[in-house]
Amino acid sequence: MKIAIDIDEVLADFANPFDKYIQKKYGLKMDRDKWNTEEWWLAWGGSKTTAVGKIYEFVSSGALEKLPLIKGAKDGVRELKEQGHELVIITGRAADWMDTTKIWLDKNFPKYFSQIESTDFHVAKGGHKTKGIIARELGCDILIDDFPHYAEEAIANGVKVLLFDTGFNHIYHEHDDIHRVKDWKEVVEKIKLITHNS
């Protein structure tokens, strides 16, 4: 199968280092339940423009290159690759962060991904194509993500989703093609199951 994988909170831990940065610099604490929603900037009670500004500041400080891995991501991605799946990256990161992003991916996942795409989601206007459209155009069967909005885009484009369990899930509706996972071990198990049943 062809599998699209998100970066932040799936491969890389962006939220914890960013939360620490915001706390130290602004004395603000992130509301994690809001961070993972369509209106993620409300995690600090401010506007989207202010929140995007803070993310850019954090990234400009060189943080992106140093982001830690999500637990189990390295082994999970390696296992998927060993099982013969084609792996691609579809991230919502800004287009101008992609050089640094590729350096981080090369360091942690050398030669695992055949394509790396960005929706440029977090800039003020956002990119032209949604993750769902990109996933469909690339011929992906599955998207692994943590963001419910992307999960909806993917299923609307005929792409199944493995959705990492985060704080928002209690308000999120179930769908046959959205499978919740709690960690990378479960990702690998679910993909084995989906491959077997398809």
Ligand SMILES: [Mg+2]
């Ligand atoms: Mg993410």
